[in-house]
Amino acid sequence: MTHETQPPAADGLLEVEELRTYFDIDEGTARAVDGVSFRLSRGRTLGLVGESGCGKSVTALSILRLVPAPPGRIASGRILFEGRDLLRLSAEEMRQVRGNRIAMVFQEPMTSLNPVFTVGSQIIEAILFHQKVTKAEARAQTVQLLRRVHLPASEERADAYPHQLSGGMKQRVMIAMALACRPDLLIADEPTTALDVTVAAQILDLLKELQADFGMSVLLITHDMGVVAETTDEVAVMYAGELVESASTRALFSQPRHPYTIGLFRSLPSLGRAQRRLAAIPGAVPSPLRFPAGCRFHPRCFLSRGRERCRQEEPQLRALVLATAGEPAHFSRCHFAEEAAEVEVEL
């Protein structure tokens, strides 16, 4: 790894180092997350991008140690949160971190709320887990939180059941619940995927606004490059359990340096150009049970074109542009990253 090229962690809130999360299933060991490292500074937003099944969500669950075990296990790595390795905490200590210091918003607002309790009581519950307050105080906080996430008629809505709210409202409730204890890190796992476009935009605006107000860091997991462009400071692109590219959002969008990232960009429709067939990446994400030899992306890669090196040698993540003040280094896991950098990508 080429971590030495990164600037010394000024205020690295979260550092994930060589995280490996495996699932032992009947067919063998599925390497869902296979050596992922990244760093998230205080107050910043990191986008974790990739297709379905590339290990984004498992990475998020690993940080909270919520990977269902068995069959899942965190095989190795370190997850440093404010310098403490979360993987070494006791179950009780970990519970103090969850929801309190690190909170999570899930993809499906429809199913993330318990249908048999009012939304208010579920937020109150989350507050009471971590704060020594009376129920009445917790309720007052809850109404405030709901107002804070712009839930209309928040006082009455606190007594509503999940089925009485729309998807967007439920996601606001989920965000309010996540913010209940003013966490330092918010993990948002595809928070807008299940919502329609206009509501999704509002939720993203809300997240940005709250992030600024609360000064928290956000790990935003998404497959949507548009969402990344709009909300993140830095991006890490995942493919087949590994990071394939990471850079500041601006750098990545101005010049992607991995053929997979380029493929993601090309598969986006763009305005202004007449009827061009979208260039989908051929094939599908390989099964985490059997990754291709050499570069894991080579069977789907437009740059590889059957080159021997791609099939034989596993590429390492390397810094192509060194870090400067306020700008992280640009990493790519491609033997021919320089070639990739030459490719024109119209956005």
Add this chain to the structure above:
Amino acid sequence: MAREEENAEKRVEAAPRPSLALWQLGLRRLRRHRLAVAAFWVLVVLYLMMLCADFLAPYHYDNESRQHSYSPPTPVRFVRDGRLSRPYVYARSYTFDEYRRRVWVEDRSRPVPVRFFVKGDAYRLLGLFPAERHLFGLDRAEASGGSTGAAPGVPARLYLLGADARGRDLLSRLLYGSRVSLTIGLVGVAMTFVLGLLVGGISGYFGGRTDVVLMRTCEMFMMIPGFYLMLALRSALPPEMSSVEVYVLLVAIMSLIGWAGFARVVRGMVLSIRNREYVVAAQASGASHLAIIVRHVLPNTASYAIVALSLSIPGYILGESALSMLGLGIQDPHASWGNLLKEAMNVAQIRFHPWILLPGVCIFVTVMAYNFLGDGLRDAFDPRGLTREAG
């Protein structure tokens, strides 16, 4: 744009919709289920009668009169000498005809009035307050003929539903017997409920080896045919026990058989609920295992549990009846519907004294009422139905 949506939502809010909990929606649907409502009220009446058994029953369950063995229901008369009078009965005695059948003769010279709030056998109302007034009955002095000055012959007895072999009032015994038969289902189900939720919840939530061990244990219990297990367990234990001990034992035995099936279904539900996002969300907000099981997992099995349990109460009632009828349950002189039916095992008895089948009717009515109520609950609390209603 966000503002616009907010305004739109505020306008919707102008007509506030009452917040109905899922159970409220369920109750609303239940009320439309006529048969279930009727069954519910039948049960309410039965249980109220059970609570007031001492007061409603004209006699104590063990108050016998050998001279009135198998007395048929006493006719209550309202007309005397062509004029309306207060209700009264005649004292009756029997002789045998040539086929050794009982022939009942009324002593028409001596009407005995049926009195309300009459003093009779002493009891404790609701088990607390000593009392001796009964809703209705015969005054003891009047019944034995003391007040009319006639020679004390066979005393008058009030048997609205007939008498058993030892001349005990069947109505009184039915009322006292309901205390066993109506509560055994509830107590049994309560035990099944606790055991089933606990084992099913733990098994489904933690999975893995815990799950395997607990579920194989359940299957061991389910493997054995229930009735034989019941018989075996009962006969393994000493036959001379007080009625209270027998009662507790019966409940324990039946719960022991009943919990396994319930636990398995709960486990299946927990298994699916455990992986719902709101459980993961609760974990992510720092909830402990116990909090998650109690707050998030088990409440979501409630609609199933309520229905399954109300449908399984009849099983307990029938189980008690069966054991008592075979002489393994509640023992004479104590009454339960099952041991009252014991007398009806002989076809000849039924032929000549058909009223001894009445406990069977009581069991039938109760079991049917529970089944209808359970059906209604199932329809009303079906989660899919609920969301259809709510959506």
